[in-house]
Amino acid sequence: MPSEFALIDRHFARATPQAVLGPGDDCALLAPAPGMELAITTDMLVSGTHFFVETDPWQLGWKTLAVNVSDLAAMGAQPRWALLAGSLPAADEAWIAAFAEGFFACAGRYGVDLVGGDTTRGPLCLCVTAIGEVPAGGALRRDRARPGDDIWVSGRPGLAALGLAHLQQRTMLSGDLAETCINLLQQPLPRVELGLALRQRGLAQAAIDVSDGLLADLGHIVERSAVDAEVFVAQLPGLPDGADALLARQCQLAGGDDYELVFTARPDKRDALHALAEEVGLPLRRIGVISAAAGKGEVRLLDETGRTLPVDKMGFDHFGSNEAE
């Protein structure tokens, strides 16, 4: 069995043109550009909690980085660097090689240099720290939603959760839809381009990525901003054909793992946002409004008649439920 160091060198040592010093020393050295702030985030993925043990290692490598890049996207930051720490039950080189390929495919797609890491033996557990740059004072934060803001969401949240339901045999999707949904679950596409454009053009007030579920993540915005939100069922993205409508709605409102962006914007930005949607080839839907200056951080779901609907499952809580079980 090759040693820890040899394994790392073989599969994870790639050029790091964006770093002063890459892997191989006690620390990596980074030189942020003048006037930039660093956006930094860390996420841990655990076998059995966040993914199935039999998950394809290439896709797992992609997703391990992608979920962190998505946090950078939600701040409007330009992804730059990442570190990867992993504990592995055995030094299975084929698995490691495929994981590395997926990881670096995502890194290449989003312009990230892997500058450091740590490998050890233990249960399968992966932890990425991702770092991006954003002009000082310019980051898209959760706490900047204001009464009167529109609420927008990108893409079609809920499809990844439908894919999970299909894999868990809780539902049976048609072939094409199943493939689409499973792909979104296993190889999510962080909305970096959208986040950058929202920030650069001053189009968004507050933003978050949908990792815990649409309503739950919107809940984080309203809580941090001390406002309330009203979401209109009639304005939500259409549900996919070929799926149970109730489940599809549940997944849309409470399914995690989509990595779409939810953001708020002043109403005078509607035209610019529709144009941006065309430009980046990604649907942007206006689904509600921020209400009440002295808000309690509540998200209300309203039907066509203005009646408040009960919302019983607001999202994915890692100690409250367990995705892969």
Add this chain to the structure above:
Amino acid sequence: MPSEFALIDRHFARATPQAVLGPGDDCALLAPAPGMELAITTDMLVSGTHFFVETDPWQLGWKTLAVNVSDLAAMGAQPRWALLAGSLPAADEAWIAAFAEGFFACAGRYGVDLVGGDTTRGPLCLCVTAIGEVPAGGALRRDRARPGDDIWVSGRPGLAALGLAHLQQRTMLSGDLAETCINLLQQPLPRVELGLALRQRGLAQAAIDVSDGLLADLGHIVERSAVDAEVFVAQLPGLPDGADALLARQCQLAGGDDYELVFTARPDKRDALHALAEEVGLPLRRIGVISAAAGKGEVRLLDETGRTLPVDKMGFDHFGSNEAE
């Protein structure tokens, strides 16, 4: 059982005066000082591999951060920020509270703000990313050792490994020595002050912290610097009274977990280094010399007569051996 978010808020949300934006958003925001580079490192600690499951949570909290701070010390960086990701088998609040106290005791001692993190359910696994600042071009790197450099080590490497041997009942230390060694194992003191002084005063050429073992870590310096090293047994720190001499020597040469610094320095720095040792209250010993410009990255251990001694266990490899088993 309180939710993930409530648990985090209760025990890990502390003031972050060194951050633009601390925990609670998609990312933390950091504003590095102008002219500084960032030193960044990540380490993962896994139950059963790096620590015993029954390890005191306060000490584990301390050590989880300390091993990362030690990497900053080895670069001569000033610790500033950290992120903590953890997977826990259950939301045991007493354990989490004690862990947090130990973590923040270490953070306070070394001036670190905890700016972000992630908590999830799974086997006990902890991952810290630590970030420090160092003037551009000034970091102490592994690849800067030059022929003729003295080799120095701080403190008394090997005591932590002796403490582990005692806990594993592979040896029986006397009461005082056992306490000293176990304390060094469970609550290591990263040599930040030493690293800063070495860098600020231009005293060291190359540096590394002893996490894998003295000879193994020195091996990383000579490999990266393309030189060889000669270590003289007669110049090593004295072995402790009350321990088996052979085991103590083995621990000194190959024991991990000490987090002392090994560094190289030009011979004209000897007086300044002895003075620094007095100043920081930490022994600094000159234990060898860097040889051969066209080196193969070899570390040779020489006895009093100049004879090369066999070295069979060069350090701790996470896939080759297993500390806590």
